[in-house]
Amino acid sequence: MTVSLVARNLVKHYGGVIALSDANLEVQSGQVVALVGANGSGKSTLSKIINGVVVLDGGQLLLDGHAVRFSSPQAAKRLGISTVFQELSLIPQMTVAENIWLTREPLRVGSLVDAKSIRKQTKELLTLFEGTFKSTLHPDAAVASLPPDEKQIIEILKAISFDPRLIILDEATASLDNRQVERLFQLVNQWKQSHKAIIFVSHRMEEIFRIADNYSVLRNGVTVGAGAIKDVNDRDLVELMVGTEAAVNVVQRKRQGAQKSTDRHLRLEVTDLQTDVLKGIGFQLHDGELLGIGGLKGQGQRDLLLALFGDLPYTGSVSLSGETVRFKHPHQAIEKGIALVPGERAREGLLFIRSILENLFAPSWREYGFPLRVGRARSDGLKMTTRLNLKMAGLDEPVSSLSGGNAQKVVIGKWLLRKPKLLLLDDPTKGVDVGTKAEFYKLLAQLCEQGTAILFYSSDDEELIGLCDCVLVLHDGIIRSTLSGETLNKSNLIAASLGASNEEAR
Amino acid sequence: MNQLRWSAFTAKRPYLFVLLLLIVTVAVNFVFQPGLFERNTLNSNMRVFLPAILVAAGQAVVVLAGGIDISVGSIVSIVNTILVTQLGTNASPEQTTLWMAIVLGVGMLAGAVNGFFIAYLRLQPIITTYATSFLYAGIALYILPNPGGAIPATLSSFYRDTTPIGLPLAFFVIAVILVGWYVLQQTRYGRYLYAVGGQPEAAYATAVPVSRVLFSTYVISGLMSGLAGIAITLLLSSGNAGNGDALTLTSITAVVVGGTALRGGIGGVAGPIIGAIILGLMKNVISFANVDLWWQTFVNAAIIVLALAAPGVIDLFRRRRL
Numbered sequence: 137m138t139v140s141l142v143a144r145n146l147v148k149h150y151g152g153v154i155a156l157s158d159a160n161l162e163v164q165s166g167q168v169v170a171l172v173g174a175n176g177s178g179k180s181t182l183s184k185i186i187n188g189v190v191v192l193d194g195g196q197l198l199l200d201g202h203a204v205r206f207s208s209p210q211a212a213k214r215l216g217i218s219t220v221f222q223e224l225s226l227i228p229q230m231t232v233a234e235n236i237w238l239t240r241e242p243l244r245v246g247s248l249v250d251a252k253s254i255r256k257q258t259k260e261l262l263t264l265f266e267g268t269f270k271s272t273l274h275p276d277a278a279v280a281s282l283p284p285d286e287k288q289i290i291e292i293l294k295a296i297s298f299d300p301r302l303i304i305l306d307e308a309t310a311s312l313d314n315r316q317v318e319r320l321f322q323l324v325n326q327w328k329q330s331h332k333a334i335i336f337v338s339h340r341m342e343e344i345f346r347i348a349d350n351y352s353v354l355r356n357g358v359t360v361g362a363g364a365i366k367d368v369n370d371r372d373l374v375e376l377m378v379g380t381e382a383a384v385n386v387v388q389r390k391r392q393g394a395q396k397s398t399d400r401h402l403r404l405e406v407t408d409l410q411t412d413v414l415k416g417i418g419f420q421l422h423d424g425e426l427l428g429i430g431g432l433k434g435q436g437q438r439d440l441l442l443a444l445f446g447d448l449p450y451t452g453s454v455s456l457s458g459e460t461v462r463f464k465h466p467h468q469a470i471e472k473g474i475a476l477v478p479g480e481r482a483r484e485g486l487l488f489i490r491s492i493l494e495n496l497f498a499p500s501w502r503e504y505g506f507p508l509r510v511g512r513a514r515s516d517g518l519k520m521t522t523r524l525n526l527k528m529a530g531l532d533e534p535v536s537s538l539s540g541g542n543a544q545k546v547v548i549g550k551w552l553l554r555k556p557k558l559l560l561l562d563d564p565t566k567g568v569d570v571g572t573k574a575e576f577y578k579l580l581a582q583l584c585e586q587g588t589a590i591l592f593y594s595s596d597d598e599e600l601i602g603l604c605d606c607v608l609v610l611h612d613g614i615i616r617s618t619l620s621g622e623t624l625n626k627s628n629l630i631a632a633s634l635g636a637s638n639e640e641a642r
Numbered sequence: 643m644n645q646l647r648w649s650a651f652t653a654k655r656p657y658l659f660v661l662l663l664l665i666v667t668v669a670v671n672f673v674f675q676p677g678l679f680e681r682n683t684l685n686s687n688m689r690v691f692l693p694a695i696l697v698a699a700g701q702a703v704v705v706l707a708g709g710i711d712i713s714v715g716s717i718v719s720i721v722n723t724i725l726v727t728q729l730g731t732n733a734s735p736e737q738t739t740l741w742m743a744i745v746l747g748v749g750m751l752a753g754a755v756n757g758f759f760i761a762y763l764r765l766q767p768i769i770t771t772y773a774t775s776f777l778y779a780g781i782a783l784y785i786l787p788n789p790g791g792a793i794p795a796t797l798s799s800f801y802r803d804t805t806p807i808g809l810p811l812a813f814f815v816i817a818v819i820l821v822g823w824y825v826l827q828q829t830r831y832g833r834y835l836y837a838v839g840g841q842p843e844a845a846y847a848t849a850v851p852v853s854r855v856l857f858s859t860y861v862i863s864g865l866m867s868g869l870a871g872i873a874i875t876l877l878l879s880s881g882n883a884g885n886g887d888a889l890t891l892t893s894i895t896a897v898v899v900g901g902t903a904l905r906g907g908i909g910g911v912a913g914p915i916i917g918a919i920i921l922g923l924m925k926n927v928i929s930f931a932n933v934d935l936w937w938q939t940f941v942n943a944a945i946i947v948l949a950l951a952a953p954g955v956i957d958l959f960r961r962r963r964l
Contacts, residue, residue: 189847210849225847227840229907230833238837239849241830248828294848 138165139216139301139333140200141186147194148181148357155181159195160359161352163302165331168324170344170365172337173354174377174541174569179337180222182354183304186335187219188212213239218300222307222337224291228280233258235279236294261293264323268316270434283434284311292320296327303327304335309343310566310595313432314630321347339569340596341370353377374570400424402458403558403589406444409452413439415613416452421558421589426580428604429593430619431633435610437593438479441560444591445469445476456558470499475551479562485547486535493517493531496550520549525575541572548579559583561592565599577603597629609633660900660916667923674930685805688812689877691922693718693870695812695915697889698896699819700866702914705897707859708839708906709760709767714867714893716778717752718886721745721871723782726791726881733794746868752778753864754857761856775890782883791881801876816915823911835859839906888939895942896921898949 146159156178163169173179184190185197188206197204199215206212219225226235233254242257244250258275269286279287288311295303305324309317324334324347336348344351345365352362353376361376404421413436421427429437442448446463454461456472463469466476478484486495496517497504504513517531524545528538535543544564551559565573580603584590594600600607606620609632617632619625668678677683697714704711728741752774759770804811826832834855837845846852867886874885893914900917902909925938 208849209847210851213849219847221847223843225844227837227844227907229840230836234833234836238833238845239830241833243830246825247830248825249830249833251828 138200138331140164140198141217141302141333142198143182143186143195144198145195146182146185146192146197148178148185148190149193154357156185156357158358159354160362161186161335162362163333163335163350165301165333166328167350168328168334168336168348170336170338170348170351171354172339172344172351172373172377174539174571177354177377177569178357179354180306181357183219183306183335183337186212186302187217187304189219213298213300216301217304218295218298218302219304220288220292220295220306220308222310224287226279226287226291226294229278231276231278232262232273232282232290233275235290236261236297238294240298257297261297264293265289265316265319268313268319285313285316285433288312289316296323300332302333302335304337306337307339308336309338309340311433314633317343341373344373345370377570400587403456404444404591405455405458407453409440409443409450409454411436411439411443411448411450413613414443414450417610417613417615419608419615419618421591423557423587423589424584425606426584426590426592426604428600428607429591429610430597430600430607430629431610431616433595436613437610438562440610441476441562441591441593445474445560447476470554473554473557474560475499475554475556475558476560477547477551477562477564479566481540481544481547486543488536489534491532491534492521492526492528492538492546495535495546496520496531496553499550500553516553520553521545524549524552524579539569541568544568544572544576548576552583556588559588559590561590561594563593563595565594565596573599597626600624601626601629658901660913660920663899664916664920667920667927671923671927674927681805681808685810687922687926688810689801689873691919692812692815693874693877694889694892694896694918694922695816696819696866696870696873697893698900698914698918699823699911700863700870701893702897702900702902702909702911703835703866704767704859704863705894705902705904706839706906706909707835707856708842709856709859710771710894710904711753711756711860711863712768712771712890712894713752713756713775713778714863714870715886715888715890716775716782717749717864717867718871718874718889719782719883720752720778720785720886721749721868722875722878722885723786723791723881723883724748725872725875726793727786729793729797731792731794738794738797742872745871746865749864749866749868749871750861751864753860753862753867756864757857757860760860761853779883779887782886786881786883789880789882793875793879795879797876798879801873819915820912827910831855831858836907839908841907891939891942891946892918892921895945898946904950 141161141163143159143161146156148156159178159182161169161171161182171179171182181190185192188209188211191207192205197206204215227238230238236258237254241249242253255275262273262275268289270283273282273286279290282290288308292305292308309320312320327334336344338344348365350363351365351368351373353360353373355377400422402420403423406420407418409417417436417440419427429440431437439448443450444454446466446469461472482488487498493514497513501508504510514531521528521531526545526549527542535546538546548564565576568576577599580590580592592600592604601624604624606618607624607629608615609617609619609629611633617628619628619632672678675683678687697718701711701714724745725741729738733741756771756774759765759774760767801811806814834845834850837848837850838852838855842852870889871886875881878885896917897909897914898904898917899920900909900913900915902914921942924941928935928937928941
């Protein structure tokens with residue numbers, strides 16, 4: 137059962153915005169093609185054309201040599217094309233089993249859904265990822281109650297449950313931990329052997345080089361390069377993605393090194409902080425220090441940041457510049473000079489349909505009097521967007537017109553405008569393109585030099601190692617390990633991330 | 643694990659709470675009306691409740707799929723006015739059957755108009771059906787400007803006196819709906835209803851025919867309104883362009899009381915049916931307790947507001963806990 141898919145000169149407009157102007161892609165049975173590109177380069181649009189979610193405006197899509205044109209996801213699915221969606225396509229209120237088999241429920245007499253066989257087949261599918269769940273995953277569990285990584289796995293299982301010929305993995309590894317990624321890659325290799333074709337969309341270079349056979353690079357809606365992955369290295373790919381802009385050496389920051397942090401002002405001190413997830417966290421953070429939080433996904437990193445920001449009830453003590461505080465609402469934290477750049481910018485960080493100006497000043501309008509001095513806000517806003525190198529048509533454009541990386545700059549900008557003393561960052565570079573990441577690293581270094589204390593959670597180990605003075609590795613709600621200086625390297629970080637569960641695995 | 647089973651158990655049976663509420667209401671009613679379970683009292687109660695039960699069942703399907711139908715009352719009125727003007731006291735059984743079929747068709751057509759606007763033109767359900775409710779109310783008023791009209795006496799006595807094996811006719815109608823719903827739930831269409839109500843974008847990406855499912859729910863609601871229109875006509879034996887009005891709020895309240903979430907994706911039809919019965923019983927209690935009937939509307943509206951506010955209030959307390 138072989139398959140081949142060729143996309144030629146694909147064009148797609150959304151209103152006046154051109155998402156794709158000349159996209160090309162070729163994939164065959166037994167191949168993994170990595171589709172790479174900066175944010176807003178059209179990767180998602182290209183995959184959505186292939187799986188029928190979006191209808192193309194021009195160009196040709198050939199499946200097994202025949203021209204096809206999908207008017208709906210049903211049509212693509214019927215021909216064996218399956219997708220693991222970045223935003224997930226799960227119904228939270230329905231159970232794991234119901235979600236996986238939606239629209240393809242096994243039927244018994246009288247076209248009734250065969251619940252028993254659904255449950256059985258779901259259990260079989262779940263064994264593919266057995267041992268990587270935090271607890272036993274039950275086919276009747278409601279999807280809403282699952283952590284993000286398990287939702288992602290259900291999404292993957294759903295996509296492969298109908299034995300597709302072509303699988304699109306759109307950022308499928310973004311919320312998975314190391315073990316789960318490992319298992320997924322084993323599966324991908326099995327799929328290759330059973331002659332499936334795989335399109336792998338990812339930002340993680342390391343993964344691309346591990347799993348892909350070929351690559352295809354998109355830049356601003358145009359395919360700018362394609363070939364065998366063994367002929368290139370990550371620098372080549374990054375250069376293709378960023379184009380003429382100089383490809384920057386990704387992570388590097390001059391650490392404060394000699395200057396002892398204890399000489400500086402103690403900004404934040406946390407003792408025995410506990411929430412539903414956290415089981416007693418304590419640390420100190422000084423001005424000008426960049427403290428990293430690492431570990432597998434969902435070990436309490438998000439809870440820690442939210443608790444400090446007054447968005448989550450906790451027990452334990454938190455003191456800010458020596459003064460014990462207990463925030464009940466984020467606005468109290470904001471008043472004390474704390475800012476949180478949230479993890480899900482679409483949901484928590486931005487008002488998508490409103491203008492860039494309004495988004496930037498959402499937390500700061502109070503400083504602009506009554507009636508609002510919009511003129512002054514406008515000039516302050518322009519200064520900020522210039523500083524962040526935000527690419528936009530104007531301050532009055534809606535945020536929805538920006539690409540992912542630029543939208544994230546708006547989130548960061550809106551908090552920088554408040555000149556925070558303590559900046560909490562929740563995986564701020566997730567799904568952000570390489571160029572923006574580099575700018576962002578420079579910005580962090582700059583803020584540290586100016587004396588801002590930064591607490592930085594990242595799911596990207598390279599970032600933590602390259603940027604942070606010190607990294608707290610969380611595992612199962614406690615600080616498993618504190619790494620700095622010599623001990624801050626990749627193998628230590630991964631070992632600490634896996635914590636006790638690593639020893640169990642052995 | 644046990645807790646998971648329990649929450650899965652209750653999630654699959656959203657009518658458990660409403661069943662409890664039913665027992666309480668019946669008990670209170672029983673105090674005022676000790677003969678509640680006598681054959682005649684039971685029958686007269688149930689035949690009064692039946693129109694609301696039918697409308698609530700249709701409304702539940704719409705709400706499950708994430709919509710709302712505010713035009714149900716007006717559709718009932720149209721059906722009522724058509725029947726009393728076309729049948730009169732001397733209609734033959736053939737004519738009666740024909741007009742019954744026609745009004746059901748009219749109900750479905752009215753629902754299809756709603757469905758077309760909402761599913762295919764993607765207009766907001768609440769605005770669309772609010773607007774069409776005036777349209778349909780206007781049509782009903784055009785058909786029957788002044789209260790009046792009549793139906794054959796045999797029809798009203800059939801509705802009043804039919805009690806197979808000693809049980810009210812309404813019980814059998816409810817049984818048919820519940821069996822139908824039970825079967826429907828186990829078809830793909832049933833799953834689609836929950837999927838569309840739960841997360842329409844995800845359902846679309848999973849290749850669920852979202853528009854068709856949405857459209858169908860309004861047709862079903864129209865059909866149930868048509869049936870309710872027949873029931874109310876048989877009950878009242880006369881027509882009035884405003885006869886269905888009160889049923890809109892009642893049906894939505896019944897859905898809420900019945901544990902079907904207004905945001906869609908959670909619940910079923912059994913709960914709303916019981917909800918409609920509870921509301922009927924409460925109306926009885928209010929009339930026995932000698933308070934003004936407008937209290938009924940007040941209670942209905944208060945239930946909706948409370949149901950909407952409850953999750954928010956709980957969350958507020960949870961936040962203040964620490």
